[in-house]
Amino acid sequence: MQFDAIEPGVYPELIHPPYKSTVKRGPTLAPLRVCDEQPTTTNLFASPKLILPHDMDLTAQGEGEPLGEKIVVTGRVLDEDGKPVRNSLLEVWQCNAAGRYRHKKDQHDAPLDPNFTGFGKMLTDDDGRYRFVTIKPGPYPWGNHHKAWRPAHIHFSMFGNVYAQRLVTQMYFPSDPLFEYDPIFQSIPDAAARQRLISRFSLEQTVDDKMLAYEFDIVLRGRDATPMGL
Amino acid sequence: MTSKITTSQTIGPFPHEAWRWAVDMTAGVDSNAPKITVTGAIFDGDGVAINDAWIEAWMPDSAPLETAHAIPGYRRVPSGEQGDFTLQLTRAQATGAGKPAAYVTVFARGLTRHQFSAVFLEDDAGLTQSALLGQVPPQRRDTLIARKQADGSYLWNIHMQGPQETVFFDYT
Numbered sequence: 513m514q515f516d517a518i519e520p521g522v523y524p525e526l527i528h529p530p531y532k533s534t535v536k537r538g539p540t541l542a543p544l545r546v547c548d549e550q551p552t553t554t555n556l557f558a559s560p561k562l563i564l565p566h567d568m569d570l571t572a573q574g575e576g577e578p579l580g581e582k583i584v585v586t587g588r589v590l591d592e593d594g595k596p597v598r599n600s601l602l603e604v605w606q607c608n609a610a611g612r613y614r615h616k617k618d619q620h621d622a623p624l625d626p627n628f629t630g631f632g633k634m635l636t637d638d639d640g641r642y643r644f645v646t647i648k649p650g651p652y653p654w655g656n657h658h659k660a661w662r663p664a665h666i667h668f669s670m671f672g673n674v675y676a677q678r679l680v681t682q683m684y685f686p687s688d689p690l691f692e693y694d695p696i697f698q699s700i701p702d703a704a705a706r707q708r709l710i711s712r713f714s715l716e717q718t719v720d721d722k723m724l725a726y727e728f729d730i731v732l733r734g735r736d737a738t739p740m741g742l
Numbered sequence: 743m744t745s746k747i748t749t750s751q752t753i754g755p756f757p758h759e760a761w762r763w764a765v766d767m768t769a770g771v772d773s774n775a776p777k778i779t780v781t782g783a784i785f786d787g788d789g790v791a792i793n794d795a796w797i798e799a800w801m802p803d804s805a806p807l808e809t810a811h812a813i814p815g816y817r818r819v820p821s822g823e824q825g826d827f828t829l830q831l832t833r834a835q836a837t838g839a840g841k842p843a844a845y846v847t848v849f850a851r852g853l854t855r856h857q858f859s860a861v862f863l864e865d866d867a868g869l870t871q872s873a874l875l876g877q878v879p880p881q882r883r884d885t886l887i888a889r890k891q892a893d894g895s896y897l898w899n900i901h902m903q904g905p906q907e908t909v910f911f912d913y914t
Contacts, residue, residue, distance in 0.1 A: 515913050522749055524854035533852030536787040537902050543857070543912035546877045550802045551845060551858070551913050556816040557805070562763070592744040605760030613756040631760030667757065675800060676913040678847055680856055682751040696751060699854050705749045731745045 513552050513591070513674050513734035517545070521702035530695035532656055551675040552734070558601040558671065560635060567632045570604075570646040574627025580609025580647035584725040585683070586717055588640040589670060592735040596640025597677070603669040604644060605631040611652030620652050645723065651690060663690035663697060670730065677732040684710045685726065750855035755794050757849075764818040767811065768830075775807040776833045778843065779895040780861055780888050783825035784850075787903030791825025794851050797900075799844035799861075804832040817844070829861075839868020840875065843888070848900060848910075857910040861898050862887045882909050 526538030566572045571582055585604075589597040607613045607630060610622040614629055628647060636642050649664045665682040672678060684697070691697050691706075700706045708731075717725030784792045798818045805815030819827050831844055842860035849856050862869060864887050869875060875883055885908045888896035900908050 516744075517912075518747070522747065524750060526854055528854065531852070531854070534854060536790070537792065537850060537852035538854065539857060539907060539910055540787075540903050541907055541910075543910045544878060545914050546874060546911050547914050548874050548911075554802050556800055556802075556813050559812045562812045590745060592747060594745050603760055605757055607756075614759050615756040618756060629759060633760075633763070665751075667751075667753065667760070669753075669757075669761075675802075675845065676858070678856060678858075679748065679750060680753050680849060681748055696854075700749055702749075704746070708746060708748055709751070730748045733747050735744055 513676070514737040515552060515676055515733050516592075516735070518733075519702075522700070522705045524699035525701065528695060528699035531699050534699070553674060555672065555674050558635065562601070563634055568634045568644045570628065570630065570632050570644065572645075573629050576627050578608065578625045578628035578647050580625075580650075582645065582723040583648050584643065584645055584717055584719060584723050585666065585711065585728060586641065586643035586725065587711075587728040587730060589636050589642065589730045589732065590640055591673075591677070591732055596636070596638070597673050597732055598636055598638050598640055600636045600673055601633065601671040602636060602642050603631070603633045604646075604666055606646065606649040606666040607652055609647050609650050611650035622650070622652065648685070656695065661690055661693070663688040663694050668730070670732065672732045672734070674734060677734050679730070679732055681730075682709060683728045686710055686713055752851060752854050753796065753849045755851040757796070758820060761796065761818065761820070764813070764816075765820065767813065768817045768819060771808060771811055771817070771830065773807045773832050775804065778831050778833050778863070780829045780831060780843065780898050781895055782827060782888070782898040782900060784821050784827065784848070784900040785825060785902065789904070791821075791823070792850055792902070793821055793823045793825055795821040795825070796849040797821065797827050797829065798847040798849075799829050799831065800847075801831060801834065801844050803834040803841070807832055807834055839866060840870075840872030841868075842874065842886075853902070858913065859900070859908055859910050860886055863896055864889050878909050885909050
């Protein structure tokens with residue numbers, strides 16, 4: 513595949529002072545554009561055996577039902593040509609409805625839910641589609657500055673179809689009042705690129721009286737290396 | 743007409759539970775092929791250890807030697823409290839001279855997008871002919887080369903900033 517240079521402002525700034533921990537961790541030198549065959553033509557192969565029975569239903573991993581609003585999240589993973597990224601490993605993780613992660617270092621004074629771990633994984637299908645059931649995550653404070661609260665989000669980790677397509681990002685929910693105050697979201701200079709991280713409510717994907725649905729399509733870098741007509 | 747890409751966001755501080763399956767899988771990898779150990783630590787611009795980074799390694803030429811595993815040729819490890827990490831790699835005979843011992847991807851809280859890098863071995867006779875290393879300015883190549891230690895393992899540190907800032911790639 514061919515990987516075009518990213519337009520300015522689409523990627524978040526690596527050093528974005530309002531997000532304090534970027535200041536000493538973000539590389540200062542521009543990434544080196546290199547040509548290398550294997551990262552752009554091949555990938556690791558994830559066996560379907562990796563996907564466990566409840567990896568795509570985060571509400572079914574405990575003894576009982578987790579608390580909170582049960583939702584469906586679905587979408588398609590595509591490349592820059594709009595072609596589906598098929599049979600590709602995708603990981604998700606999130607906090608619970610109260611805004612608490614299952615992690616020993618999460619100090620937020622909100623309860624853990626014994627019936628919710630907050631993580632899953634799946635493979636995209638032949639249409640590039642993924643779908644999982646979860647609990648809508650809550651906002652939570654993170655100590656970056658006074659009254660620093662993250663907008664509700666779900667973390668996504670994608671492996672693509674070639675190695676250089678790897679992407680980790682966060683999916684947000686429509687109309688979150690915290691967007692304008694969040695330095696992680698605002699570290700992306702381009703407003704349209706920020707908007708593409710916000711899922712859309714979908715009545716079509718909503719499941720009867722069971723759960724509302726949110727759609728989030730993902731476009732990974734990379735397009736067909738063969739020019740048209742050759 | 744090309745679609746607009748989805749941008750990146752940090753992994754944040756809390757992926758450990760979600761990412762553990764691959765750490766467990768990495769710990770269980772075994773093969774009869776020659777193995778090498780690369781240890782190191784990851785540091786920020788003040789030389790402070792990054793204790794919540796994640797290192798992924800990918801060895802496309804070694805994958806055929808690890809077909810019994812769920813993701814052949816792939817490793818994932820978290821950094822420890824001292825920023826420390828250890829990668830147990832398989833060295834495939836098929837790996838041509840001058841090829842990286844592994845392609846490496848770095849993730850961390852405070853890193854707004856993942857960084858691609860690669861680690862080479864200093865005693866690889868083909869380093870001077872390496873197609874990938876040859877694209878790196880000579881004065882920065884050392885940042886990608888692991889040094890052999892007395893015990894036979896290799897040492898490779900990752901510096902996010904500073905005079906030894908590791909070379910990170912953007913593939914074309």
